[in-house]
Amino acid sequence: MSFLSLFLCIIAWSNLGPRPVMPDESVRLLHHNTFVAESTHSYNVRQYRLDINLPMTDKTYACHEQITIMSELPALDTFSLNFVNLVCDSVKREGTPLTFTTPAGLLHIELDETLPQGDSTIIHIFFRHPDTVPEIGYYFAKPPTIHYAHAMTCGCPEENRYWFACFDEPMDKAEQGIMLNLTVPDTFQTCANGLCDSVTTNQDGTKTYWWRHPYPIATYLTTFSASRFATWSDTFVNTNGDTIPVLYFLWPEDSARSHQGFRHMLDMMEFYSDTAFYGPYPFEKYGMVPGYYGFPWGGMEHQTMTMIHTSLISGGDVTLSHELSHMWWGDMVTHVDFRNVWLNEGFAVYSECNYMGHLCGQNYFKSLMNNRAYNFFAQDRINRYPTFDPPEIYNYGNVYCKGAWVQHMLRFLEGDTVFGHPGIFFRSMRTYADSFKYGSVSTDDYCRIHEQVTGLELGWFFNEWIYQAGFPRYSLDWNSEQTGDSWRIITRLGQDNGQQAPEIFHMPLPVKFCGLGLDSLLCIQPHTNPEIDTFVFSTCPDSIVVDPDNWILDSCYMTGIAENAKGPIPEPRILSIAPNPASGCLKFQLSGKPSSQQQLQIYDRLGRLIRTLPYRLTSHGRNSVHWNRTDSTGRNVPAGIYFARLLPEMSTPVKK
Structure with a gap:
């Protein structure tokens, strides 16, 4: 066992934060065959220009x-583009006409002259979208199905190939951007990426809207909409002094209520754009439709x-702040492929939690993070797999919620732990943004930037939390020994993490020792399973709290105390709780020596006694207790952590 002095532990915590030494070589970062950022195919898309004539009748x-x-x-x-359910003329x-074919899902083009490496050329493609094809990527409806005729595109993750010829992978951004020139009957309006340079009134009763976005863009982020829009706008002054128009496109009857629903948008932009947070908003406009x-x-x-x-027209700050944060994480900096999708979605969920904490306070932030943990635990019980290369790209529990918790734990690991005061973690985020601005990235890129900024070796962290599945299931036992004027506290931290998970998660685990004149927050650094450590205090703790500030995505704590005891912690035990975290009716499996009637006490996260349940262990030393999630007055309590x-008993097991 290792011996940690109280003085040295407090210095390490208060001045540096948890800075673990590198675990053994077996847990270094796994080397995955990720794409090199930007194009690795035979050509590089530099720009798209689409001149589209929309009749708005079908x-x-x-x-x-x-x-x-x-x-x-x-x-x-020769080269090929993704091209599905479209007719090329x-x-x-x-x-000069070029020879082309349309094998399944592709438009294959033969050049009339070879194109030397590094040279560019413009290819003109004339195609049509038939009325009879399934609605994928491009959607159209008209009265009486909806109130006004409405055309729109939404091709994420790989469905833009259903409405224009493109290289439909995120790794190849069109570095000169996109131009969308949309012609519609003159009673309709349009919106699209970028800004509208001008509107041309044509002699045939149509108008052409000239949209131009000169920034690098991944194919799946391209869009346009056309309908009977009423528009209104705000103006955001960026932290670099630029003026950013914020434009909203809605049906006329929705415009008034959207003013209230979108009332926090400028505050969201100011929050994310803070030079201590993510830095200046990265584009020339922000809009919503x-x-x-x-x-x-x-x-x-x-x-x-x-x-x-449409449900968000009246408001929804969590989702609205989530989508806005993607302008930094997903749009400005884009995952190189969908195996790394957590770099977009995990970042956005953590962003939404931070913004809502800014808006509603730290307790609300913690509540949201607990909710995201619950969503991950629920998904992990159904289907466990790593966050990297998920079989379901947009799985909410594993990609979004666990991804957000990876961000939260990385922040803790780097010592950036003061709520409302962004520190080194956010400096690493800004360095990451500057290093890959308007480009494509992998998880290894993200790890490398944090290592460079913090000086930490972080390969083990991403290996355990991104490239492998699961989460730590801890059991923590402790006992005390008096040695002269001091007390030796021996802790035994075990892990039973289940299939596909690492045998040991090496994440430092914060533990708070409490007692008369004692309030010490220390970290246990797991190197072995179990990890046995000794702490020395001037007084004997009477309780401990594991992860009191909720920095670690973990489950199933068990603590025990036995005064002046040696060897195994005495019984009784809580063997299991299901479901965990608490939702619905809970079942506690208990074990211990046969005994007279005893009590099972339920506490909330604030330490308040919620319910006392009597129990009696059978002659076999086993029993189960059920709790219907009501308090002592019979009122239901919310799902969450208890x-x-x-x-x-002399030993006092506590389980979370």
């Missing part, structure tokens, strides 16, 4: 697409033009 439209590509080969003579290069037809999500972070569910304590 699902048809015609498009003249101009795609600028640069050769990545010494002599590029012709392809040209500088007016409801997905009035065919939109199943809460929101979709199309670059500069977020699409929201503590159970067995009384009376």
